[in-house]
Amino acid sequence: MLIRRLRSWELPEHEATPETVFLNRRSLLAGTAGLIGAAALGGPAAAQRADPTFDLYPAKRNESFALDRAITPERFSADYNNFYEFGSSKSVAVAAKALKIRPWTVVVDGLVEKPFEIGFDDLIRKMPLEERLYRLRCVEAWAMAVPWTGFPMKAFLDLAKPLGSAKYLKMQTFLDRSVAPGQRQVWYPWPYTEGLTMPEAANELTFLVTGAYGKPLSNQFGAPLRLAVPWKYGFKSVKSLVRFSFTEERPKSFWEALQSSEYGFWANVNPKVPHPRWSQATERILGTDEQRPTLIFNGYGEYVADLYKGLDSERLFV
Ligand code: MTE
Numbered sequence: 001m002l003i004r005r006l007r008s009w010e011l012p013e014h015e016a017t018p019e020t021v022f023l024n025r026r027s028l029l030a031g032t033a034g035l036i037g038a039a040a041l042g043g044p045a046a047a048q049r050a051d052p053t054f055d056l057y058p059a060k061r062n063e064s065f066a067l068d069r070a071i072t073p074e075r076f077s078a079d080y081n082n083f084y085e086f087g088s089s090k091s092v093a094v095a096a097k098a099l100k101i102r103p104w105t106v107v108v109d110g111l112v113e114k115p116f117e118i119g120f121d122d123l124i125r126k127m128p129l130e131e132r133l134y135r136l137r138c139v140e141a142w143a144m145a146v147p148w149t150g151f152p153m154k155a156f157l158d159l160a161k162p163l164g165s166a167k168y169l170k171m172q173t174f175l176d177r178s179v180a181p182g183q184r185q186v187w188y189p190w191p192y193t194e195g196l197t198m199p200e201a202a203n204e205l206t207f208l209v210t211g212a213y214g215k216p217l218s219n220q221f222g223a224p225l226r227l228a229v230p231w232k233y234g235f236k237s238v239k240s241l242v243r244f245s246f247t248e249e250r251p252k253s254f255w256e257a258l259q260s261s262e263y264g265f266w267a268n269v270n271p272k273v274p275h276p277r278w279s280q281a282t283e284r285i286l287g288t289d290e291q292r293p294t295l296i297f298n299g300y301g302e303y304v305a306d307l308y309k310g311l312d313s314e315r316l317f318v
Pocket of ligand 1: 077080081082083084085137138139173192220221222233234235236237238239240
């Protein structure tokens, strides 16, 4: 039996395209304007069609990761980003286009059997790609729900082969002041760095993201490779990764180095632990005025609560 699976931009889950828009799109697609039209409607932009991994999308959805809310339409999530390398406003999509995402090399070093470098296009084809619907809760008290494509960090650990002495995984973003104006601001501790304990890294939820909305990541989302750890505040989900280092010492993350009283290493979502300057009890749903109650571990406690048993002396929720 021949089954044609719709690409996710052809029928966004909670946003069936009205027929008039659909017909417009058809006629637009006949000409060059179609590419612009397709992008505006959430279809792949020219850069994404030219991506050497475009054939891998859409990946099959892993239905285990269900949402309690609608997917955030791409026109909101792709237009309201934190990517300080390209500025401190939320409108970084245009500036982030300056990032050249090919060739892209990922370094694996530190406490591993054998350090190595691998091209992103080789890496992705070794990994089991799938789509997962995840919530993201920013420490700034807004939230979104995105269909990410990527592979479990566990599969990457199997490739990296960390030694038993590795206690932490440190992850770093590219450093290139010539394309990222934010990195010329020397008071920030570039490159953007984040860390996880090895049990956190190996957790089933920890996901390395290569795409969103059924196509390769657009730059503002952190192309070509970013992290998604949905039970933690969004700043832990580091973008545009170039280095994975396995260490014995706890890495100091970007925001922790800047202001450790407000942004800690653990950063697990908890409605009852306010940020020093605002409440975390509720969250604004991106693209709406809706406020929802924040959930402990962002609703992912069944996967991750056990990771924190016996760590009561740590600042687990900052
Ligand atoms: N990664 C890098 N390299 N630079 C950043 O500024 N911002 C973080 C995180 N990863 C950031 C980053 C923050 S604060 C959040 S909330 C999320 O990315 C936002 O992801 P989004 O732009 O895809 O919504």
